[in-house]
Amino acid sequence: MRNPIAMAVCRLAALLLIPGCYQSFNGPRPIVTEGALTDVRYEPAQRLVSITCADCHTRNGNNETQPDAWGHAVRLDTYKDWLDSRKVLLERLDPVTAAEQDPPVDVMPQTTFKYQLTDTERDTLLQWIKRGSPNTESGF
């Protein structure tokens, strides 16, 4: 096949197909568990949000593979993101408040997600928000 147009089409097809084959051969990207609240000094918040939220709410997460995620979900990359999202974070981290919304909203992370928060961990985040989320090592 010496037709330059056909060759260009093949090259383009290869470019488009090979990354797709590579991805399906290697399975989905592993869940991202770091990179949230990068400038937060309160270690428990930084760690817990990275493990349980980063995959869907940070720039390096697998967000784009989650249906409906981009566009209307908050970003949790930085301390400022966290502060700006205070109100919706309270709604989503407290199961009672989530159920009281009209219509009710899903508690985060969704129950189907691999990494869940224990009640104590959830409370650690909620209490930090209720204290105004001081960006200090102690969280107070």
Ligand code: HEC
């Ligand atoms: C598996 C993906 C996934 C994980 C993990 C996840 N979220 Fe979400 N989150 C979503 C999606 C998708 C939406 C939008 C759909 C909806 O409103 O329920 C959302 C919505 C939200 C909203 C509402 C945003 C708004 O503008 O109303 C908040 C707040 C939120 N998430 C916080 C969190 C927090 C905090 C964590 C970790 C404790 C977390 N999420 C973990 C996927 C995820």
